[in-house]
Amino acid sequence: MKKIPDPGEINALMAVLSEGKYSEAVAQSKRLTTRYPSHSLGWMILGISLGQTGRKSDALVALKKAAALAPDDPGVKINLGKVLQDMGRLEDAEVNYRKALTIKPDIAEAHCNMGNILRKLGKYEEAEKSVLRALALKPDFAEAMSNLGSILYDLGRLEEAEKKYQRVLEMKPYHAETHNNLGTVYLAMNRLDDAENSFRKAISFDSKYADAYGNLGGVLNRKGLKEDALAAFRQLALLVPEKTEIQHVIAALSGISTDRAPDQYVKNLFDGYANKFDRHLQEVLQYDVPDKLVELVVKHSSGLPEKWNVLDCGCGTGLVGLRISPYSKKLVGVDLSTKMIEKARARKIYQRLENSDLHAMMLTEKESGFDVIVAADVFIYVGKIDDIVFEAKRLLAAGGIFAFSVEDIVESSADMADQTDSRGFQLNESCRYSHSAGYLNGLASAHGFKIIESVGAQIRKEHGQPLNGHLVLWQS
Numbered sequence: 001m002k003k004i005p006d007p008g009e010i011n012a013l014m015a016v017l018s019e020g021k022y023s024e025a026v027a028q029s030k031r032l033t034t035r036y037p038s039h040s041l042g043w044m045i046l047g048i049s050l051g052q053t054g055r056k057s058d059a060l061v062a063l064k065k066a067a068a069l070a071p072d073d074p075g076v077k078i079n080l081g082k083v084l085q086d087m088g089r090l091e092d093a094e095v096n097y098r099k100a101l102t103i104k105p106d107i108a109e110a111h112c113n114m115g116n117i118l119r120k121l122g123k124y125e126e127a128e129k130s131v132l133r134a135l136a137l138k139p140d141f142a143e144a145m146s147n148l149g150s151i152l153y154d155l156g157r158l159e160e161a162e163k164k165y166q167r168v169l170e171m172k173p174y175h176a177e178t179h180n181n182l183g184t185v186y187l188a189m190n191r192l193d194d195a196e197n198s199f200r201k202a203i204s205f206d207s208k209y210a211d212a213y214g215n216l217g218g219v220l221n222r223k224g225l226k227e228d229a230l231a232a233f234r235q236l237a238l239l240v241p242e243k244t245e246i247q248h249v250i251a252a253l254s255g256i257s258t259d260r261a262p263d264q265y266v267k268n269l270f271d272g273y274a275n276k277f278d279r280h281l282q283e284v285l286q287y288d289v290p291d292k293l294v295e296l297v298v299k300h301s302s303g304l305p306e307k308w309n310v311l312d313c314g315c316g317t318g319l320v321g322l323r324i325s326p327y328s329k330k331l332v333g334v335d336l337s338t339k340m341i342e343k344a345r346a347r348k349i350y351q352r353l354e355n356s357d358l359h360a361m362m363l364t365e366k367e368s369g370f371d372v373i374v375a376a377d378v379f380i381y382v383g384k385i386d387d388i389v390f391e392a393k394r395l396l397a398a399g400g401i402f403a404f405s406v407e408d409i410v411e412s413s414a415d416m417a418d419q420t421d422s423r424g425f426q427l428n429e430s431c432r433y434s435h436s437a438g439y440l441n442g443l444a445s446a447h448g449f450k451i452i453e454s455v456g457a458q459i460r461k462e463h464g465q466p467l468n469g470h471l472v473l474w475q476s
Contacts, residue, residue, distance in 0.1 A: 005036050013045055025049035033062075040070035044079060051083050059083045074100040078110050081117075090117050108138035112147055119151050127151045142171045146178055153185055161185050176206035180215060187219055195219045210239045217249070221429060226253055249431055257427045259384040263336055263357060265431075266381050270316070270337035289376045289459060289471070293403050294323040296473050297372055300452050301327070303399040303475075308371040311395065313358050313388075313404075314378035318344035324374065325349040332370075334361045358382075362391035370395050375404035377459070380432040383425040386443060393447045396476035402449065407434040407459060407469040440472060449474035 013032065017025045029046035036042055047063035050056075063080040070076055077100035084093035097114040100107060115131035118124075128151050134144040149164035165182040172178065183198030196219050202212035217232035230253050237246045245265035251258050301308075307329035312320050315333030317340055325331055334354040335341050341355045354361045358378065373392050379385055392402045409426055424439020437454070444451050452473040459469035 004039055005032060005042065010041060013042075017045060017049060020052075022049045022052040026053060038069060040066045040073060040076060043069065044073075044076050047083065048079055051079075051086065056083055056087050060087070072103055074104040074107060074110070077103070078107065078113065081110075081113060085113070085117060090120055093117050094121070106137055108134040108141055108144065111137065112141060112144040115144070115147050115151065119147070119154060124151055124155050128155075140171060142168050142175075145171075146181065149178075149181060149185075153181070153188070158185055158189050162189075174205050176202040176209050176212065179205065180209065180212045183212075183215055183219070187215070187222075192219055192223050196223070208239055210236055213239065214246075221253060226429070229253055252427050252429055252431045257383065257423060257425070259382075261381040261431065261433075267336045267338075270335070271339040289405050289457070290319040290323050292455075292457060292471055293374055293376055293405060294320065294327075296453060296455070296471055297324070297374070297401055297403050298327065300401060300473060300475070304371050304401065305329075309369060309397075311362075311365075311370045311373045312350075313373060313375035314381075315344050315350070315353070316340045318347040318349060320374050320376050321349050322347060324372070328372075334358055359387050359391065362388065362395060365391075365395050367394055368397045368400075371397055371400050373400070373402045375402075377405055379404060379406050379435060383423070383427060383433040383435075385425075385435075389443045389447050389449075393449065393476060398476060400476040401452070402474045402476065403472070405457075405459060405469055405471050406440065407432060407467065408456075409434040409436050434469075437470070444474050449476060 009032070013025065013028050016028060025045065026049040029042055029049055032039070032042035033046055043062050043066035047059045047061075047066060050062060051059035060080075060083050063076065063083055066073070066076045067080055077096045081093040081096035081100070084090075084096065094114065094117045097110050097117065100110045101114070111130045111134035115127045115129075115134065118127035118130060128148065131144050131148045131151060134141055135148065138144065145164055146168045149161045149168065152158075152161035152164060162182065162185050165178055165185065168175065168178045169182070179198050179202040183195045183202065186192075186195035186198055196216065199212050199216040199219060202209055203216065206212070213232050213236040217229045217236065220226075220229035220232060230250065233246060233249050233253065237243075237250065240246070243264075245262045245268065248258070248261050248265045308324075308327055309330045310324055310328045310332065312318075312324070312331065312333040315321055315335050316337075318333065321331055321333055321344065330352075331350050332352045332354070333341075333344050333350045334356055335344070336355070336357060338355055341353050344350060345353055373396060375388075382388065389402075396402060407428075410428075424442070425433050425435045427433055440454075441451065443449075452475050453471075454473070455471045457469060457471050458466045460467050
């Protein structure tokens with residue numbers, strides 16, 4: 001007969017866990033699993049406690065042991081899903097939540113967690129259904145209501161998202177994360193004063209809330225309060241000193257021009273943007289640079305082979321690849337963002353994809369291996385592009401085309417004009433770079449490119465206003 005612990009012992013352990021004494025819960029549950037190794041509850045409590053102390057890998061081992069001992073326990077599946085979710089293993093977490101709901105379909109928490117997972121995977125409509133199911137089972141479930149607000153925000157249904165977050169605040173008025181989330185909705189609605197107020201409330205309830213300081217800095221910058229924005233970002237840098245990419249934002253607001261954005265800044269930006277990238281660019285920002293650049297290449301393609309070997313620099317989700325693939329023989333993409341590469345791979349149009357820094361990848365490629373190199377909105381994150389231009393020349397076959405876009409320099413002060421004249425590019429308060437025609441023309445000449453065309457164009461909309469730039473075509 002299987003030995004089982006005394007119910008009083010289990011209750012005492014559960015009390016320690018519920019009080020948040022996780023280190024003590026780890027110690028007690030370890031003793032329990034030593035004495036009763038075949039009892040799943042001890043392993044589950046150990047896994048939960050280890051997860052709360054940050055020991056995710058150990059938590060996973062304990063919860064897998066619990067799942068092996070109790071394969072039909074939905075609680076074990078849910079807690080296993082939570083740890084996998086915290087570890088970033090979203091698909092595995094989804095599998096466990098689905099198993100829990102197969103065993104017991106009316107667990108509101110599992111539906112809520114499933115919705116959160118599906119949202120992070122970009123499956124917004126499915127996510128909404130899951131969270132609505134959670135709310136149908138438990139109407140005052142604040143976490144599910146908050147998740148619904150986030151899903152609606154991602155879907156661009158801002159007024160609905162606002163109402164959901166306000167409903168959460170009726171239940172939890174001092175919840176810093178919800179005030180922060182509501183602020184992001186107001187920011188997207190261009191209600192800058194309301195956004196600032198929400199971010200400040202978030203900080204008042206959690207003085208170490210790093211994301212809220214970053215968001216506050218962003219909205220203050222939008223309002224033209226540069227010094228206040230700088231103060232917010234400097235506080236953010238103090239809270240998370242390991243995130244050195246914040247110095248890129250501080251440099252931009254301080255008028256200090258650097259050569260390029262840090263890799264981690266670009267990676268974080270686009271990893272977080274990947275799921276809504278295409279819809280936001282095309283529907284909100286009215287972005288059509290991929291179409292225009294490919295049209296220019298086609299227009300000047302008479303000297304190219306019938307089908308082209310193409311390098312898509314900063315390929316993102318594959319918007320350029322989608323347009324140029326009908327003309328390509330071999331399509332190679334490179335991007336720093338892992339999430340963007342995943343989206344590009346799902347299109348099944350690339351023969352090869354590299355998750356790498358652009359210049360580092362170019363250094364490894366064979367000389368004269370490409371007929372066309374395209375860089376759509378890549379140089380807005382690289383100021384000094386001399387090395388990339390050098391490699392583009394090396395990688396292009398004779399007569400090959402280098403097509404790229406840049407933002408135009410808007411000289412807001414005499415100091416910035418002097419900086420631009422000396423360097424040929426500038427880091428703007430948007431944290432993006434713009435380039436002068438003189439700098440680009442000089443690079444073309446220095447590296448033996450023939451300037452085929454340079455066309456003024458609206459690159460996208462920025463806060464509802466057109467952002468001007470140029471589409472440039474050089475020939476090797």
